[in-house]
Amino acid sequence: MIAFDASQKRPEFIKVRIRRQDGPGEKPYWELHQITYEPELNVISVLQRIASQATNSDGKKVAPVTWDCGCLEEVCGSCTMQINGRVRQSCSALVDRLLEDNEDELVLEPMSKFPVIRDLMVDRQRLFRALERVKAWVPVDSYYNLGPGERQLRDTQEQNYPLSQCMSCGCCVDACPQYKKIELKKEAGETDEAFEARKEAAYDESFVGPHAISQAMLFNNHPTGKALAGERLEALTGPGGIQACGNAQNCVAVCPKEIPLTTSIGRAGRAATMYKIKKFFDK
Numbered sequence: 001m002i003a004f005d006a007s008q009k010r011p012e013f014i015k016v017r018i019r020r021q022d023g024p025g026e027k028p029y030w031e032l033h034q035i036t037y038e039p040e041l042n043v044i045s046v047l048q049r050i051a052s053q054a055t056n057s058d059g060k061k062v063a064p065v066t067w068d069c070g071c072l073e074e075v076c077g078s079c080t081m082q083i084n085g086r087v088r089q090s091c092s093a094l095v096d097r098l099l100e101d102n103e104d105e106l107v108l109e110p111m112s113k114f115p116v117i118r119d120l121m122v123d124r125q126r127l128f129r130a131l132e133r134v135k136a137w138v139p140v141d142s143y144y145n146l147g148p149g150e151r152q153l154r155d156t157q158e159q160n161y162p163l164s165q166c167m168s169c170g171c172c173v174d175a176c177p178q179y180k181k182i183e184l185k186k187e188a189g190e191t192d193e194a195f196e197a198r199k200e201a202a203y204d205e206s207f208v209g210p211h212a213i214s215q216a217m218l219f220n221n222h223p224t225g226k227a228l229a230g231e232r233l234e235a236l237t238g239p240g241g242i243q244a245c246g247n248a249q250n251c252v253a254v255c256p257k258e259i260p261l262t263t264s265i266g267r268a269g270r271a272a273t274m275y276k277i278k279k280f281f282d283k
């Protein structure tokens with residue numbers, strides 16, 4: 001139990017237990033760190049204090065802990081990790097709040113569904129590959145001025161705006177029981193290109209994930225984006241598509257942007273059924 005300063009009801013020190021891993025495929029291990037308490041820290045600032053100490057809680061010199069971050073304002077999606085057992089953004093995880101739930105220590109682990117590069121940094125390539133699978137973009141057929149785009153109805157804007165806030169953080173897929181971890185090792189003599197192709201093939205067979213389903217619905221509901229609606233539905237009705245969702249609804253519970261993922265999944269399910277029926281009769 002941490003000693004509390006009675007006047008402020010705050011601890012003198014914060015213990016931070018970190019699940020570390022020295023490289024891809026290496027055995028993970030736990031390491032305890034301790035920093036002096038300061039008010040209004042977030043988890044990234046805790047990691048920065050730990051990096052500047054470069055020692056563990058026993059005062060032993062250790063390699064700096066590695067983590068990912070960018071914007072520090074819950075926009076870029078790069079700082080996702082498991083904090084006290086819950087997947088979330090470390091830049092917006094406030095330590096004072098976390099200590100209210102667990103005053104003994106903070107527990108930091110990498111995301112569970114992606115290969116670890118080192119410590120808390122993971123390879124989220126599969127997340128972005130899924131966006132390629134569903135063509136999560138508005139197509140352009142030229143770069144000259146085509147004039148203003150088609151106007152969107154207010155209802156369409158209201159439906160699309162929440163979905164457009166997705167920052168590809170991966171919280172939803174990390175919490176999804178249907179999204180299984182894929183970690184491949186480069187084989188002896190395999191070229192970088194062959195290894196990349198093998199990884200992409202494995203990713204393309206696996207569950208695409210709620211974020212990609214939601215982005216497919218966003219772009220299918222866009223006046224220009226809907227030009228690729230059929231190709232998106234083809235991807236969502238193929239291997240690892242919408243049928244892989246078990247409707248556990250964990251995804252919507254952890255999305256930091258509160259994106260209505262299960263609504264998107266419901267819309268995608270209906271659109272996929274209509275697409276399949278139409279395809280059958282168009283044969």
Ligand code: SF4
Nearest residue numbers: 176245246248249251
């Ligand atoms: S609703 Fe589907 S996508 Fe969301 S957590 Fe459940 S299985 Fe995964």
Ligand code: SF4
Nearest residue numbers: 166167169170172255
């Ligand atoms: S849907 Fe939410 S949880 Fe999933 S990647 Fe987008 S912002 Fe993150």
Ligand code: FES
Nearest residue numbers: 070071072077091
């Ligand atoms: S650093 Fe960008 S979301 Fe946390």
